[in-house]
Amino acid sequence: MQLIDAVPARCAALLAQGAVGAALVPVIEYQRTTDALLVPDICVGSQGEVRSVVLVSLRDDLKEIHSVALDDSSRTSATLIKILFREFVGHEPVWESYSLDLRRMLNANDGALIIGDPAMTFDRAGLNVWDLASLWREFTGLGFVFAMWMVHSGVRESLRNIDFPGACDEGLSQLEQIAKDYASSLSLPASELELYLRQNISFRMDASMRAGLNLYYDLAWRHNLIDAVKPLKTLEP
Numbered sequence: 518m519q520l521i522d523a524v525p526a527r528c529a530a531l532l533a534q535g536a537v538g539a540a541l542v543p544v545i546e547y548q549r550t551t552d553a554l555l556v557p558d559i560c561v562g563s564q565g566e567v568r569s570v571v572l573v574s575l576r577d578d579l580k581e582i583h584s585v586a587l588d589d590s591s592r593t594s595a596t597l598i599k600i601l602f603r604e605f606v607g608h609e610p611v612w613e614s615y616s617l618d619l620r621r622m623l624n625a626n627d628g629a630l631i632i633g634d635p636a637m638t639f640d641r642a643g644l645n646v647w648d649l650a651s652l653w654r655e656f657t658g659l660g661f662v663f664a665m666w667m668v669h670s671g672v673r674e675s676l677r678n679i680d681f682p683g684a685c686d687e688g689l690s691q692l693e694q695i696a697k698d699y700a701s702s703l704s705l706p707a708s709e710l711e712l713y714l715r716q717n718i719s720f721r722m723d724a725s726m727r728a729g730l731n732l733y734y735d736l737a738w739r740h741n742l743i744d745a746v747k748p749l750k751t752l753e754p
Contacts, residue, residue: 524633525591525664532588538672539679543593544662547745548734554668554673557751562719562726564660567650569636569717570594573619574628574645584611586622586629592665594632596743600736605656634703637713659729660719668752673722677754685720 521537529546531537532553541561547553567685576582587595595612603609611694615622615629622629631639654662668676688695696711703710719726737743
C-alpha cells in the first residue's frame with residue numbers, strides 16, 4: 518500500500534479522479550463525489566472546541582464581519598462558515614479564496630478562515646478568534662464531523678479487508694508518541710498536542726456527531742451549497 522500526504526482538498530480530488538482507492542476526505546465532498554463510499558464510524562470531528570478550524574478577525578462581533586478570506590485548502594470548513602453566517606448569524610459576508618497568509622488575508626478582509634496546523638500556531642495577540650466547532654455546538658447543540666475515510670466504489674472489493682477501526686485504535690494507542698514526533702515541527706509542547714488529540718478531536722462517530730453531519734448536509738442543501746443530499750452509503754466489511 519502506498520500512502521500519499523496531501524491537504525484535504527487534494528485528497529478529495531484524488532479520490533474523485535480514481536487516482537487513489539481510499540482517502541481521508543472533507544465530508545462535504547461526499548455529496549459532490551459520485552463514486553464514494555463512507556467508511557462507517559471512523560471520523561475526524563469534535564464535540565466542542567476543535568482549535569484547528571478558526572475564524573480570525575480584528576472585529577469584536579460576528580455581525581461586524583462583512584468579508585472573509587477562505588483558506589483554499591479547506592472544503593468542509595468553508596461550507597461550514599457559510600452555513601453559520603447564513604443560518605445563525607443572519608447575514609452573508611463576501612467570500613474570497615486565498616493561499617494561507619494571515620496578514621494579507623486580514624489586510625483585505627474583515628476575517629480569515631484558518632485550518633489545520635496554522636490555526637494552532639499563529640500569533641493571536643490583538644485578534645479575536647472564533648472556533649467553528651464551538652460555534653456549531655452553540656447554535657445546534659451537536660457535534661461536528663470534518664472528515665471521514667472514503668473509498669472509491671470501483672475498488673471496494675479490494676478494500677473490504679482493510680481494518681480501518683483497528684488502524685484507528687492503533688493510532689489512538691500511540692498518541693503520546695505522535696505528539697512528541699510533531700512537537701518540534703509545530704513549535705508546540707508535546708503535552709499540548711496530546712491534549713488536543715485526546716480532548717479536542719473525536720475519532721469515533723457517536724449519535725451527536727451523526728446527527729450533526731445530517732444537519733450539516735441538510736443546511737448545505739438549504740443554502741444551495743450542494744445540489745442535493747444523497748443518502749449515506751458505507752463500505753461494509
